[in-house]
Structure formats: structure tokens, C-alpha cells
Amino acid sequence: MDKNNGQFQRKENSSLEKTRSVTKDSSTHRGDGNPSTLSHSQTVGARGPVLEQDNVLHETLETFVNTKIIERPVHVKGFGAFGYFQTIHSMAEYTTLSFLQNPGQQIPVTVRFSLAVSTKGTPDTSRNVRGFSTKFYTDEGIFDLLCNHIPVFIVRDPIRFSEAINALMPSPVNNLIDPERFWSFVAKAPESIHFVVRLFSDAGTAKSFRHIPGHSVNTFVWKNTQDVRRYVKYHWVPFGGVKYIDSQEAARLNGENPDIAGSDLYETIVKGNTVEYGLYVQLMNPDDVAMLPFDPLDNTKIWDEQLYPLLPVGQMVLNRNPDNYMEQVEKLAYSPSNLLDGAELSDDKMLQGRANIYWDSQRRRLGPDFRSIPINQQKDWSPASLVTSGNGRYVEGRLVRSDLPKQDDFTQAGQYYHALSFVNQDHLINNLSAELAVISPEIRKVILKYLFQASSELGERVDRQINLQTKELGK
Ligand code: HEM
Numbered sequence: 001m002d003k004n005n006g007q008f009q010r011k012e013n014s015s016l017e018k019t020r021s022v023t024k025d026s027s028t029h030r031g032d033g034n035p036s037t038l039s040h041s042q043t044v045g046a047r048g049p050v051l052e053q054d055n056v057l058h059e060t061l062e063t064f065v066n067t068k069i070i071e072r073p074v075h076v077k078g079f080g081a082f083g084y085f086q087t088i089h090s091m092a093e094y095t096t097l098s099f100l101q102n103p104g105q106q107i108p109v110t111v112r113f114s115l116a117v118s119t120k121g122t123p124d125t126s127r128n129v130r131g132f133s134t135k136f137y138t139d140e141g142i143f144d145l146l147c148n149h150i151p152v153f154i155v156r157d158p159i160r161f162s163e164a165i166n167a168l169m170p171s172p173v174n175n176l177i178d179p180e181r182f183w184s185f186v187a188k189a190p191e192s193i194h195f196v197v198r199l200f201s202d203a204g205t206a207k208s209f210r211h212i213p214g215h216s217v218n219t220f221v222w223k224n225t226q227d228v229r230r231y232v233k234y235h236w237v238p239f240g241g242v243k244y245i246d247s248q249e250a251a252r253l254n255g256e257n258p259d260i261a262g263s264d265l266y267e268t269i270v271k272g273n274t275v276e277y278g279l280y281v282q283l284m285n286p287d288d289v290a291m292l293p294f295d296p297l298d299n300t301k302i303w304d305e306q307l308y309p310l311l312p313v314g315q316m317v318l319n320r321n322p323d324n325y326m327e328q329v330e331k332l333a334y335s336p337s338n339l340l341d342g343a344e345l346s347d348d349k350m351l352q353g354r355a356n357i358y359w360d361s362q363r364r365r366l367g368p369d370f371r372s373i374p375i376n377q378q379k380d381w382s383p384a385s386l387v388t389s390g391n392g393r394y395v396e397g398r399l400v401r402s403d404l405p406k407q408d409d410f411t412q413a414g415q416y417y418h419a420l421s422f423v424n425q426d427h428l429i430n431n432l433s434a435e436l437a438v439i440s441p442e443i444r445k446v447i448l449k450y451l452f453q454a455s456s457e458l459g460e461r462v463d464r465q466i467n468l469q470t471k472e473l474g475k
Pocket residue numbers: 072073074075078112113114130131132133146147148153157158159161215216217218299332333334350353354357358361362365
């Protein structure tokens with residue numbers, strides 16, 4: 001990026017401040033004779049009829065019917081907050097990313113927390129993946145970091161994304177959630193078991209965004225001044241600690257306040273408190289691929305923190321609420337490809353699958369100028385801004401459609417189960433059995449086989465619990 005762009009960006013940051021503080025309220029009192037605030041339609045005589053020519057009436061109604069915009073295809077329900085990111089440890093040894101060079105550097109950020117499989121009315125405590133997206137407004141342009149609170153994904157090939165999401169959505173026949181749909185998908189996707197044991201543990205239910213972690217799930221690449229490339233996974237750790245709830249508390253809170261996590265975030269900031277997270281990275285030499293039992297670019301796997309320790313990078317402080325939800329949160333456009341010099345996409349197939357589809361979705365829901373919307377701050381953007389696609393890297397191979405050579409679908413699922421506390425193991429077994437008890441025996445058999453492969457103890461305990469439940473249900 002040239003210097004002028006940098007200056008432009010700095011000016012933009014002050015307009016960003018405006019975007020983040022202007023309140024637009026169209027619900028002004030009507031009836032003072034001012035045409036913009038009229039409270040009567042134009043009629044023939046006081047009792048009507050109303051005239052077709054009353055364009056004030058028409059435009060008033062037309063403005064209303066256009067207040068809603070197209071929803072995101074996933075992560076529909078969300079809440080936003082503003083603040084800043086401060087670098088604490090220089091990452092200059094590993095990346096040229098400009099905002100990670102000097103301890104003490106501070107830049108503005110906008111965060112959107114969301115529920116991955118949701119409608120606007122989905123309860124915040126539903127069993128769900130929580131999204132945690134951050135937009136960094138740097139002098140060089142926008143850097144986006146999209147995270148989920150569960151560190152692994154349900155599939156490892158992007159061509160299966162829509163199949164997986166559809167399995168979690170209500171049935172197209174009657175708009176009702178049908179466990180058979182989801183578990184039939186899992187039966188066809190053994191790689192989803194690691195995700196499933198995490199989602200059905202207490203980690204699938206939370207009541208506050210202040211207490212969830214964030215994980216990039218996908219692997220990116222960092223490049224330093226010597227052009228040395230390393231694999232990188234990002235992680236947010238909440239300063240207030242990670243806290244989950246069990247399914248009973250989740251069900252109770254669903255009824256009490258379906259927006260509990262959104263209100264909690266908003267109220268915390270209204271009271272003058274801050275919401276804080278530490279940013280950490282795990283780095284890996286790409287040559288390590290040869291010695292690992294799994295593929296580190298497989299997003300159904302985590303990287304062992306003993307081998308790849310969490311390196312502290314910086315701190316994020318959220319201290320301001322939005323005052324215009326539509327302009328500042330609904331119109332946010334995050335993409336895993338909004339990268340800057342020093343960060344690239346890796347060959348992680350899921351990440352490659354995500355590379356362009358976010359912009360397509362945003363063009364559809366926000367229009368072709370989505371980058372010029374002030375909260376997205378990319379007014380000066382041109383395709384040439386995309387300098388981060390790994391130029392100079394040597395790539396060769398035969399064109400194929402195949403799975404990764406090293407799959408190892410069950411080891412980490414079993415490790416996760418055995419690392420849980422006894423209480424949390426019981427919760428996982430109860431949550432899985434409650435679902436598996438009501439699906440068809442054929443699908444149940446396949447899922448139980450997978451659970452046995454993850455851990456024979458887990459498989460046996462779920463099997464026993466299902467038998468108890470089906471006896472109770474008289475099945
Ligand atoms: C092939 C796999 C995937 C596809 C095709 C996909 C697609 C999408 C699309 C189209 C959106 C809506 C974008 C918009 O309209 O603004 C979205 C949102 C999102 N995705 Fe993905 N996604 C995939 C995998 C993932 C993974 C692995 C993560 C893990 C970090 C993730 C995290 C998110 C988050 C956090 C959002 C919400 C962004 C916001 O708050 O606006 N996605 N995804």
C-alpha cells in the first residue's frame with residue numbers, strides 16, 4: 001500500500017468515529033405541519049378516500065417496507081461492540097503485519113458476536129456455535145479475523161458446507177427441527193465426530209459472550225521480512241475466564257430471556273465496564289506435516305498446545321456499544337480474505353472454499369458497494385489491494401477430488417471426552433443419548449460405532465443410557 005492510502009485511511013478513521021456515534025432515529029413525533037413529520041394522509045374531505053397521488057404517504061410506507069435488508073445465510077443473529085486492540089508482544093520475527101510490529105500499538109476494532117445456525121429469534125443459550133468476528137482498522141487497510149467459539153469445524157471439505165448446515169436447519173417440509181436430519185448427516189461424515197462431542201458437551205451452551213473463547217478454526221500463513229512462511233492459528237481467550245452452562249440452565253434461560261447474551265454484552269458496557277480478551281497464536285513450521293499423525297490443515301483437528309504453545313500477542317478491549325444497529329452491525333462485512341501484507345490463506349481446503357463466498361454473500365445482501373459502507377472502511381479498495389494470496393510459492397500436483405490422505409477422525413474426539421471432568425462427561429452422555437434415543441435404529445447404530453471408535457467407554461456409556469431412555473419411552 002502506498003503512503004497516500006495510509007493517509008486516506010487515517011482520515012477515514014475519524015469518519016469511522018462518526019459512523020460509530022451518529023444515532024439515526026426516524027420515529028420523530030408527527031403532525032407539526034412539517035411535510036417530513038405529517039401524521040395525516042391526503043384525503044378528499046376529512047373522511048377519505050385517500051388519494052393515490054399522496055406521495056408523502058407512499059414514500060413513508062415505502063421507506064418502512066425497505067427498512068429490512070437480506071439476512072446473512074448463516075450467523076443471522078448477532079450483536080456488536082467497539083473498542084481497540086493493543087499489541088503487547090512484537091510479532092515482527094514471524095509476520096510483517098503492520099499492527100503487530102511494536103508493543104503499545106493501538107488500533108480501533110469492531111466485533112460481532114453471533115449464533116452460527118440461527119434466525120433472528122434463536123435463543124442465545126441454544127446449543128450452537130458462537131461466531132466471534134473482529135475487524136481491525138489499520139493504517140494499511142482492513143484486517144478481518146473470523147473466529148468460532150468451538151475450535152474445530154463439522155466438515156473438512158468446503159463442498160460439504162451446505163449439506164452440513166442444511167442438516168442443522170429446520171426441515172424444508174414443515175420448518176421443524178428434526179434430529180434425524182442432523183444425525184443422518186453425521187452418519188455420512190465420520191470426520192464430524194470431534195465437532196459433535198464438543199457441541200454436545202457443555203461447551204455447546206453459553207449465556208455470555210464475555211466468557212467464550214474464539215478460534216480461527218482454519219489455518220492461515222504468516223510471512224516475515226525474509227519471506228519465511230509459518231502456519232498460524234489464532235485464539236481469543238476471555239480475561240473473565242471461559243464459562244459454559246448445562247442444558248437445563250440453557251433451557252430455563254431460553255424461556256426467561258432469549259437475548260440474554262446480547263443484553264449481557266450491552267449492559268456490561270453501559271455500566272462503564274470493559275469486555276477484554278487476549279489474542280494468542282499457535283505457529284507451526286509447514287515441514288512438521290510429515291511427522292504429525294493428522295494433517296494440520298484439516299480443520300476438524302486442533303494442534304496440541306504442548307507441541308505448539310499459545311504465544312501471547314495482544315489485548316482487545318471492548319468499551320463502546322453501537323448506537324445504530326443497522327449501519328454498524330447488520331451491515332458489517334467480514335471475510336477471511338480481508339488480509340494484509342504478512343498474512344496469507346493457507347492450503348486448508350475449507351479456508352480456500354471460504355476465500356470468495358463471503359464477498360458474494362455481501363454483494364447480495366448489501367449491494368455491490370458493500371466495501372464503501374463506512375463501518376467496512378474500504379472506500380479506496382481495488383482488486384489490487386489483494387496482495388496476500390501467496391505469490392512466489394511453488395505449487396504442483398495432479399488434479400483430483402479426494403479426501404486428505406491422513407484422516408484420523410476419532411483420536412481427538414476420544415481425547416476430548418477423557419479430558420472432561422466427570423460431571424461434564426455425564427452431561428455429554430445425557431445430551432447425546434437424549435438425541436440418539438429418538439432417531440432411527442439404523443442411524444443410531446452408525447453413530448454409536450463412531451463413538452466407540454473415539455472411546456469405547458464413551459460408546460458404552462451412551463449405549464447404556466439410550467437403552468434406559470428407550471425403555472422409559474416404551475420403545
Ligand atoms: C466452506 C466453509 C464455509 C463457508 C462456505 C462459509 C460461508 C459463510 C458465509 C456466506 C457467511 C456470511 C457472510 C456475510 O454475508 O457477511 C459466513 C459467516 C461467518 N462464518 Fe463462515 N463459512 C464457512 C466456514 C466457516 C468456518 C470454518 C468458520 C470458523 C471461524 C466460519 C466463521 C464464520 C463467522 C464467524 C461468520 C459471521 C461473520 C459476521 O459476524 O458477519 N465460517 N460464513
